[in-house]
Amino acid sequence: MESKVVLYRDVPVQELGGGVTRRVLAYLPGEMVVEVRFAPGAQGAAHSHPHTQCTYVVHGEFAFTIGSETFIVHSGDTLAFAPNETHGCVCDGGGVLIDVFTPMREDFI
């Protein structure tokens, strides 16, 4: 296991459809950083996974659903999703999130 420096300009973009793109940034086995960009009106469909996830709002306004509750968040706000918690979001105006997963998402690489 080795430390890493990942320059944004070197990271390939993954088109997820529906106006959403993903970039897998720095990671180690225990932790992975992922940037997700949303075009205006794009959504992250509700889903769950066994990884702990924290999300940092870089910019934009997002309506996040956690279980049956909805929360409006903006730049600088953060969320923590317990393992297997169902979560999703809608981004009416477009925006950028940083998602961090523990352990890393093997399915993203």
Add this chain to the structure above:
Amino acid sequence: MESKVVLYRDVPVQELGGGVTRRVLAYLPGEMVVEVRFAPGAQGAAHSHPHTQCTYVVHGEFAFTIGSETFIVHSGDTLAFAPNETHGCVCDGGGVLIDVFTPMREDFI
């Protein structure tokens, strides 16, 4: 263990001295998100810890030292520090980092 939403405006600031401030954002036992702000010329002294750490550059230019190597990073760039890897930074122009620790930093709360 429960999911959480942490609004930036509700987070207390910790003054670390030397032009550096810390805000502990969302966390769960397995993962903690921390914002660190650097005034122009501020430094993060070289240190190490057993936690895996990833760092996302929100804005600013940082000179990071990992072991004996130095790397210049900017907005959108990321770093991953293996457990117990010595790392530090200098931020000549001022800037903001998001540090993510696995597991959470018990010593920060």
